[in-house]
Amino acid sequence: MRIKNILIAHTGSSAFASSLDYAVKIAVRREAWLTAVYGNTNSYFDQVLELTPELTKKLGSVRADRIAQARELFESEVTAAGMSDRARFLMPEDVGKLSPAEIARHFDFVVTGFHPNRPADEYRAVSPDIIALQSGRPVLVVPEGYAATGLADHALVAWDGKRAAARALNDAMSVLEEKPRKVSVVTIGDLLRDTPAAISISTHLERHGVEANFIQVRDSGRDIARTIQKTADEIGAKLIVMGAYEHSKFSQDIFGGVTHDVVRFSSVPVFMSH
Structure with missing residues (x-):
């Protein structure tokens, strides 16, 4: 498999930083395109509880802030790596109701993060196993906090x-x-x-x-x-x-x-x- 088109799926937590760092290293090595998408998922509580309009609005505001922070980090990393012309951060309006797995089918493979110390966040995070199962694409899962000076030798x-x-x-x-x-x-x-x-x-x-x-x-x-x-x-x-x-x-x-x-x-x- 030639690697030229990489998707990084935001997990909704700080695990995004380590997965982004690793994805950028791969993209630079392969001279590949890198696209990021914020996980189009809701938490377990969002799905089960009947939230008031006020709380729904507040959660929407928090989500918007997280997306803005993720986009800022993404743009900072790709600029520092000198690959801004081969990188894009997809906003929710860019993907509509498409799930991460559906989006992933248009890429060579997916890079995402995992945060094992936050069991409750598994309901909110982009699930790497679900993406692999439903997309037909391989998934590279980077542990939260993982730091490497280079790619795996x-x-x-x-x-x-x-x-x-x-x-x-x-x-x-x-x-x-x-x-x-x-x-x-x-x-x-x-x-x-x-x-x-x-x-x-x-x-x-x-x-x-x-x-x-x-x-x-x-x-x-x-x-x-x-x-x-x-x-x-x-x-x-x-x-x-x-x-x-x-x-x-x-x-x-x-x-x-x-x-x-x-x-x-x-x-x-x-x-x-x-």
Whole structure:
């Protein structure tokens, strides 16, 4: 995938700053266009409670202030990066009633933030998993407060051989191919041993010029999300590439899932596709 058209989705909180910083770095590196949109979402309380006209007006004023602040930060960052001619901040009137997922379909991929320390804000924030599920586009989730002097020089690919993992791997291939980026493929159990060499993921990567290091983690029945995070920490990976929601979103919401847990607790950016 050639990266030339990037969407950054405002999450409605301070997580926007770290995701914006990372998105600008990618856009500069790729000489890409960068478009920002404020999440066209309402909070749980807005949806459930019957608010008075006065309170609705006050909330509208607060939202307008946040949009103005986000736009000011966006314009400041892209100007400092020397890419004002390839950047645009979309206002609510520009997108109408389109959801972030619908908007995302017109871009190569989406960058957004996540703020795991604010559980109540999950109802207000642009949901990265929903965007990945509904848009058909990969999503890069940057943790709140994440700061990096450059782009990730070591990527961990979580590989289970399933459809979503294959989609994420190929969506991220242009990133993995960059030199001198290091790539580590992490599997749990005997997955690679059971795959014929002629059609193995290692052969696929080799043909793309990616010299990957393969790490096999013994299947001890531990939480897979924690295993991925722990391995990323141990090897110093600065990016996690993984499939999103191999099972239904509903079942993962009810019973919990790898995607949500990795995104929620990761200390490094997560690139995911559904």
